[in-house]
Structures are given as structure tokens and as C-alpha cells.
Amino acid sequence: xxxxxxxxxxxxxxxxxxxxxxxxxxxxxxxxxxxxxxxxxxxxxxxxxxxxxxxxxxxxxxxxxxxxxxxxxxxxxxxxxxxxxxxxxxxxxxxxxxxxxxxxxxxxxxxxxxxxxxxxxxxxxxxxxxxxxxxxxxxxxxxxxxxxxxxxxxxxxxxxxxxxxxxxxxxxxxxxxxxxxxxxxx
Amino acid sequence: xxxxxxxxxxxxxxxxxxxxxxxxxxxxxxxxxxxxxxxxxxxxxxxxxxxxxxxxxxxxxxxxxxxxxxxxxxxxxxxxxxxxxxxxxxxxxxxxxxxxxxxxxxxxxxxxxxxxxxxxxxxxxxxxxxxxxxxxxxxxxxxxxxxxxxxxxxxxxxxxxxxxxxxxxxxxxxxxxxxxxxxxxx
DNA sequence: CGCGCGATTGAGTAATTTCAAATCTAGTGG
DNA sequence: CCACTAGATTTGAAATTACTCAATCGCGCG
Numbered sequence: 207x208x209x210x211x212x213x214x215x216x217x218x219x220x221x222x223x224x225x226x227x228x229x230x231x232x233x234x235x236x237x238x239x240x241x242x243x244x245x246x247x248x249x250x251x252x253x254x255x256x257x258x259x260x261x262x263x264x265x266x267x268x269x270x271x272x273x274x275x276x277x278x279x280x281x282x283x284x285x286x287x288x289x290x291x292x293x294x295x296x297x298x299x300x301x302x303x304x305x306x307x308x309x310x311x312x313x314x315x316x317x318x319x320x321x322x323x324x325x326x327x328x329x330x331x332x333x334x335x336x337x338x339x340x341x342x343x344x345x346x347x348x349x350x351x352x353x354x355x356x357x358x359x360x361x362x363x364x365x366x367x368x369x370x371x372x373x374x375x376x377x378x379x380x381x382x383x384x385x386x387x388x389x390x391x392x
Numbered sequence: 393x394x395x396x397x398x399x400x401x402x403x404x405x406x407x408x409x410x411x412x413x414x415x416x417x418x419x420x421x422x423x424x425x426x427x428x429x430x431x432x433x434x435x436x437x438x439x440x441x442x443x444x445x446x447x448x449x450x451x452x453x454x455x456x457x458x459x460x461x462x463x464x465x466x467x468x469x470x471x472x473x474x475x476x477x478x479x480x481x482x483x484x485x486x487x488x489x490x491x492x493x494x495x496x497x498x499x500x501x502x503x504x505x506x507x508x509x510x511x512x513x514x515x516x517x518x519x520x521x522x523x524x525x526x527x528x529x530x531x532x533x534x535x536x537x538x539x540x541x542x543x544x545x546x547x548x549x550x551x552x553x554x555x556x557x558x559x560x561x562x563x564x565x566x567x568x569x570x571x572x573x574x575x576x577x578x
Numbered sequence: 579c580g581c582g583c584g585a586t587t588g589a590g591t592a593a594t595t596t597c598a599a600a601t602c603t604a605g606t607g608g
Numbered sequence: 609c610c611a612c613t614a615g616a617t618t619t620g621a622a623a624t625t626a627c628t629c630a631a632t633c634g635c636g637c638g
Contacts, residue, residue, distance in 0.1 A: 268537040276533065289526045321518070325511065332507070332518040335525055340475045342528035347462065349535045350568040351454040354626075373584065382536040387626055389586055540594075559616065573594055575618055579638105586633070594625080601618065608611085 207235075210258040211310050214282055218333050219326040228324060232316040237308045238262075244301040244309070251290035251297035253311040257283050260307025261371060264299045265379070275380040278304075278368055284334070304372060354383045355391045393421075396444040397496050400468055404519050405512040414510060418502040423494045424448075430487040430495070437476035437483035439497040443469050446493025447557060450485045451565070461566035464490075464554055470520070490558060540569045541577045 211233070212226050221229065234253075238244060244262060245251045255262065257279045264276040264285055276299060279285035287299040291314060312320070321328035348357055358381055362369060368377070378388035397419070398412050407415065420439075424430060430448060431437045441448065443465045450462040450471055462485060465471035473485040477500060498506070507514035534543055544567055548555060554563070564574035 266533045266537065272537065274533060274536045276529065288522070288529060292522055292526065321515070325514075328511075328514055328518060329507070332514060332521065335518065335521045336474070336478055339521055339525045339528060340478065342525060342532060343462065343474060345532060346528060346535065347452045347460060349532065350460045351452065351458065375584075384627055385585080386587085386628080390626095561616070570595055571617080572596080572619085576594095581636105581638090583636095584634085586631100588629105588631080590628090592625105592627070594623105596623075597621095599618100599620085601616100603614100603616075605614095606612085608609105 207258045207308060208310075210282065211256055214256065215327075215330055218330050221326065225324060225326070229320065229327060230310075232320040233310045233312050235308070235310050238303045238306070240303055240306050242303050244303065244311075245287055245290075245297050245299065247297050247300050249297055250294075251287040251299075251301075252294075252313050254284060254286040254291055254314075254317065255279070255301070255309040255311045257281055257285065258308045258310060260303060260305040260309075262301050262303050262307055262309075263372075263376065264301050266299055273379060274382070275376055278365070278372060278376075278380065280368065280371070284338075304376075349382055354381065354387055357381045357383075358388060358391050393444045393494060394496075396468065397442055400442065401513075401516055404516050407512065411510060411512070415506065415513060416496075418506040419496040419498050421494070421496050424489045424492070426489055426492050428489050430489065430497075431473055431476075431483050431485065433483050433486050435483055436480075437473040437485075437487075438480075438499050440470060440472040440477055440500075440503065441465070441487070441495040441497045443467055443471065444494045444496060446489060446491040446495075448487050448489050448493055448495075449558075449562065450487050452485055459565060460568070461562055464551070464558060464562075464566065466554065466557070470524075490562075535568055540567065540573055543567045543569075544574060544577050 208230055211230070212221070215221060215229065238260070244253075244255060247267065259281055262279045262285050264279075264287065266274045266276055268274065277285055285301060287297045287301065289295065290297045290299070294314065317331070321331060348360065352360070361377065361381060374388055375385040378385045381388065394416055397416070398407070401407060401415065424446070430439075430441060433453065445467055448465045448471050450465075450473065452460045452462055454460065463471055471487060473483045473487065475481065476483045476485070480500065503517070507517060534546065538546070547563065547567060560574055561571040564571045567574065
């Protein structure tokens, strides 16, 4: 399963075996059962997770108690509460496993050490965050310019595999619409 | 005006005078008049702009011809079409100067050279992009969980100075609501 | 068989949009 | 100093979109 992480990194920077051993030494590995919470709002959120198997979601619970899905992270995705993680603040999001899940995780401290230690990894994280930034900007534009149906159709195009794995109510929440409205989209 | 850029960078990494001279050598400087377009959709978008004076907005024009403001960049802000910039693709956004504006800009090629040349600057850009990612995630949560009025109130809290400088119709567009609706929020 | 979860359907309601018209305001030239 | 204009903002009224609440349906599993 380390190989999944290695493949992810080597899509951006090539590593020698020794370098990858160094990289992996900064990570921890942890498995979760379905319905476990890797991070709970209010608690510390010291880790950024790379999912090698299973599925995690992050969500925000608003003042009215309504849940809003921020992200789904199946295999090969990274997930955290970035605000809490990067600023060492209590979590504002919940991370919840929607399936039995295996993760490699890295603390902020170790991430910084790793970046200082191996310049390639600083490049990797810079590129990865850039790509994430672009994706979020596209999502904002989508929320502002597209109807519920258009957003749903786009979601199907982008993440067909998630349709099978995630209850529609959660997809609706991710898209910013009610489960009933999503159900009525033909 | 270089000093504005230097202050921005030194909020994150400390530079010697020689290091800053090296940094600035990778940037260009350019002034724009109000209503000029530093980037136009369809054209190349080879530069990331740091605004030292004035105000630039980025916006997306949808299929119905409706404009959606993605970002405002007053002094001390960075702005670009990140998707086009980082992937060397034709612009999908427009950057428009809302005031006479002075910028320092850097091409993707120079940014990469600078990061390779001066490790501190790779750190700077990594941290900067991280902060941007967090801000966008907060904006997504805001769009999904808050009413028009709540978003407007939050905008006033976050950017009181922009209220004076930007027409309400553009703020409405940034918030994802119509100008009429914003006008009706007391 | 019956439970429980997820998905659907119906009806009424709330928020926001659209289109149109009116009003306000700052800057300009006479 | 005033009239005028262009841009910005506000207001009104109808239409649309999506939400909420409630009830029903479907189905896999013990």
C-alpha cells in the first residue's frame, strides 16, 4: 500500500528508493472502520491524510445543525481540515470514513521537516496545493454559474465512480442542494 | 513600490538585500489604466500579478453571457487565472483593472526558476498557495451554508475598504447574488 | 416477515431572480 | 452655477427555483 503513495508522489517528482524510504519515514499509517472519525470538529486536527483504500468525507456543520460536504476523498486523494491543520487550530470540519479505510498521514511538523529535508517534496506539495487551489476555484465558479442540474451532471462526468459508492443525500450536500431536489433532477 | 512586494514576501520569509535583488530580477513591472485588461479570456495568461497600487478583478463569463466575479485584488494581493497560468492554457477568466493599477508580475517559467534558485521563495509560494486554498474552502462553505444577507455581512466584515471602492453590482456578483437582491438587503 | 436506510413524491412555502421602470449621484460642459 | 448625461442603485411585481415537511416507496438483510 506504500506503493500507492509512491505512485502518487512520482506522478510529480521522481524518487530513488532511498528517497522514498526517507519520505515514508515521516508518515504514519492508520486504518479506520466505516463510520469512524479521523477528525472531529473541536478536536485538534494534526494530520493530513492520504487515502490508499476506502473513502473519507469532510463536512461542515453550520449553526442550524445542517451538514455540508466539503470533499470526498477516495483512493489517491488527500484530505484534511486545512485551516485547522496548517494553523494548528481546533478542527471546524469533521472527517468521516464512509467505508473501511486505510490512510497514510503526516503531521504538520513532519511535513515541514520533510520539505526542508527533501527539496523535491516541497516541490511536490507546492504543485499539489496549486492543483487543489485550481479545483476549488472551479468549484466556486460552478456554484455561482450553474444550476443544480448542471452541477449534478458535471459531478457525474467528473466522479462517476463515486455515484456508486456514496448515498445520493451526501452528493446533494456536496453540490449544495437538498436531497429532494437532487432526487427530482431527471 | 518594490518595497510593497518585499514587505509581502518578508511577512513569510526574511531576505537579505541581495536575495531580494535576485527575487525582483525575475519579476516585471507594469502599470495599467482603469478598464484595461491584464488578461482576456481566450488569450494566453502567462503572468501572475502582484498588485502594489490600484485594484484588479478576475471574472468568469458563463454561456449565457453572465459575469461572475471570482476575486478582487487590491494592493498587496496576488491575482491571475490560475488554471491557465499554471497549465499554460488559454485564459478562461478576464482580469480587469477597476482603477489605475501598478503591478509586479512573474511568468510561470520565471517562477519555477526562482523557486529552484532560491529555496526560500519556493517556501513562500507554498505557504501563499496554502493560505489561498484555505480561503477558497471557506468561501465554498460560505456559499453553501449562508444566506445572501449573511454572506454580504461577512463580506463587509472582511473587506470594509472594498465597499467604498467597488460598485455594489460587482460585490453582488462576487457573492453569487443579483444586484437587485443585494440592494434589498438592509 | 419486518426493520431500517435510502430514495422518491406531493404540496405548500421561502428565497431569489428577472424584467422593467424610477431614482439617485457625480462629473462635465456651457 | 446649472443643466445634462452616464453610471449606479433602488423599487415593484411576477415568475422561477429550490427548500421544507410529511408521507410513501423500495429493497437488502437478519
